[in-house]
Amino acid sequence: MHRLSARPKLGAALVIIAGTVILPIRWHAWFITAAAMLVLTMGLSRLPLFFVLKRLLLLSPFVLGVVLINAFQPAGRTNWLVVAVKSGLCLFTVVLVSNTTPFSQILRVLRSLRGPALLITTMALMHRYLFVLADETERMRRARAARTFTRGRRFEWRTLATVVGQLFIRASERAERIYNAMCARGWK
Amino acid sequence: MHIPDGFIDGKTAVVTGVISAVGVGFALRQVQRELPPRKVPLLGLAAAFLFAAQMVNFPVAGGTSGHLVGGTLVAALLGPSAAVVVVTTILIVQCFLFQDGGVTALGANIFNMAIINSAAGYAVYRLVGRWLKGLRGQVTAIGFAAWCATVLAAICCAGQLTWSGTIPWSVAFPAMTTVHMLIGIGEGLISALVFLAVSSARPDLIAETTPTGRPQRLGELVGYGLLITLGIAVFVAPFACSWPDGLDSVAEKFGFSHKTMAVLPAPAPDYQIPGIHWAVGATAMAGVIGCLVVFGLALLMGRWLVPKLKEP
Numbered sequence: 001m002h003r004l005s006a007r008p009k010l011g012a013a014l015v016i017i018a019g020t021v022i023l024p025i026r027w028h029a030w031f032i033t034a035a036a037m038l039v040l041t042m043g044l045s046r047l048p049l050f051f052v053l054k055r056l057l058l059l060s061p062f063v064l065g066v067v068l069i070n071a072f073q074p075a076g077r078t079n080w081l082v083v084a085v086k087s088g089l090c091l092f093t094v095v096l097v098s099n100t101t102p103f104s105q106i107l108r109v110l111r112s113l114r115g116p117a118l119l120i121t122t123m124a125l126m127h128r129y130l131f132v133l134a135d136e137t138e139r140m141r142r143a144r145a146a147r148t149f150t151r152g153r154r155f156e157w158r159t160l161a162t163v164v165g166q167l168f169i170r171a172s173e174r175a176e177r178i179y180n181a182m183c184a185r186g187w188k
Numbered sequence: 189m190h191i192p193d194g195f196i197d198g199k200t201a202v203v204t205g206v207i208s209a210v211g212v213g214f215a216l217r218q219v220q221r222e223l224p225p226r227k228v229p230l231l232g233l234a235a236a237f238l239f240a241a242q243m244v245n246f247p248v249a250g251g252t253s254g255h256l257v258g259g260t261l262v263a264a265l266l267g268p269s270a271a272v273v274v275v276t277t278i279l280i281v282q283c284f285l286f287q288d289g290g291v292t293a294l295g296a297n298i299f300n301m302a303i304i305n306s307a308a309g310y311a312v313y314r315l316v317g318r319w320l321k322g323l324r325g326q327v328t329a330i331g332f333a334a335w336c337a338t339v340l341a342a343i344c345c346a347g348q349l350t351w352s353g354t355i356p357w358s359v360a361f362p363a364m365t366t367v368h369m370l371i372g373i374g375e376g377l378i379s380a381l382v383f384l385a386v387s388s389a390r391p392d393l394i395a396e397t398t399p400t401g402r403p404q405r406l407g408e409l410v411g412y413g414l415l416i417t418l419g420i421a422v423f424v425a426p427f428a429c430s431w432p433d434g435l436d437s438v439a440e441k442f443g444f445s446h447k448t449m450a451v452l453p454a455p456a457p458d459y460q461i462p463g464i465h466w467a468v469g470a471t472a473m474a475g476v477i478g479c480l481v482v483f484g485l486a487l488l489m490g491r492w493l494v495p496k497l498k499e500p
Contacts, residue, residue, distance in 0.1 A: 017193060017292055021292045083354055086194030091193065094284070094287045118216050118220060119276070122274070123235075125231070125235075126235035126277050127281060127285070128236075129236040130281075133237055133239070137244060156246075160244055160246055161378060161381030162381075165383075165386040166385065166389065171236065172233065
């Protein structure tokens with residue numbers, strides 16, 4: 001599953017998601033087939049069952065909330081099961097695809113489909129520096145926590161905002177360095 | 189506010205997708221036209237920055253905490269078109285990488301969080317910032333703009349969910365609006381604080397996008413204005429608007445209401461709930477009063493955060 005090329009995987013996932021969203025719940029066959037295929041795929045991909053279940057549960061508080069609201073509405077009583085099944089299936093699909101496909105391959109597919117170049121460049125850069133900046137935030141937060149003993153709430157917001165502002169400044173300085181590096185390597 | 193898959197039905201997904209695709213295409217064209225090439229990596233880095241900034245939790249009373257959403261903040265720091273591109277990138281990456289927000293709901297999410305939050309927020313920021321001068325004015329403007337954008341995005345989100353038949357308007361609208369009126373206050377305060385931090389450390393970074401520093405672009409204003417109006421007309425107006433009532437009363441006045449009724453059977457009788465006119469009026473009044481109160485709060489905040497001495 002991991003070695004399969006990205007394009008058919010993404011295509012199949014899109015078909016499953018679109019079908020699940022558009023088709024009415026009467027078409028039991030579609031939903032059962034889709035679910036069976038997804039479970040089969042999960043088996044083939046050797047993703048740990050517990051991991052997938054955890055992702056599904058972690059991501060669904062919003063789904064559960066709306067389902068609960070609907071379940072207590074007189075008009076929405078028939079609706080809540082439909083919403084739960086549909087969003088559960090879609091979530092399952094995306095969890096499977098994103099955990100078996102590297103993001104760079106998704107970007108390659110988008111590029112071969114002639115997606116807007118600027119958007120794809122931005123996405124690639126974001127994905128590259130996402131974890132760098134996340135680490136940097138964590139470092140700054142730890143440094144802040146090590147230096148402030150009293151956590152006055154009034155000042156805490158200001159300090160945190162300064163951390164975020166500093167992060168923006170560092171990000172834009174890094175962007176300048178990256179631009180110079182890109183030019184040095186013959187970009188454009 | 190990330191809408192998952194299954195909450196948006198086919199027609200809403202297509203309509204939001206088309207509107208968002210047009211909006212993002214327009215933003216990309218604007219960015220390519222006006223952004224110097226040395227700023228292209230900045231878009232990616234700004235997206236990564238906003239993603240990291242969303243992980244910083246700001247403690248609120250009672251053990252809960254909130255975080256920055258940041259569309260308006262990025263719009264104030266980089267300009268509206270760049271912000272639309274940045275937030276769209278974040279939403280796509282969140283959707284595929286972290287399964288936050290659905291694939292078919294991507295159009296709706298982009299409309300709410302990228303286009304409304306950035307472009308509408310920036311419009312409010314510009315408007316208020318032109319009226320109130322100086323750093324204090326800017327801080328006030330960004331706080332108020334972030335609040336407005338958050339609430340407006342929540343209303344659009346409620347409209348999309350209702351249009352898809354997922355949640356009835358009578359539940360979605362009050363729930364989303366009241367919650368996001370509170371969230372918006374935090375968002376406004378954080379945005380203003382971060383803006384202040386950036387502007388006191390590196391004033392040169394934001395000099396190009398301040399209301400006085402950046403030239404007005406008519407095309408941008410018209411483009412985003414049309415898109416946002418169209419979106420609100422499609423998603424919100426059918427549920428919240430009192431126009432049909434007005435039309436009915438005119439018809440009544442001129443005495444041809446029962447004729448049209450006979451020819452065209454009304455899809456739904458418009459007197460389902462007694463006192464609906466009061467409800468609409470009360471909602472509008474509450475909205476206006478809420479806006480004024482928050483604007484007053486933003487003014488106070490600006491006064492508190494930027495002491496007079498700092499004024500240039």
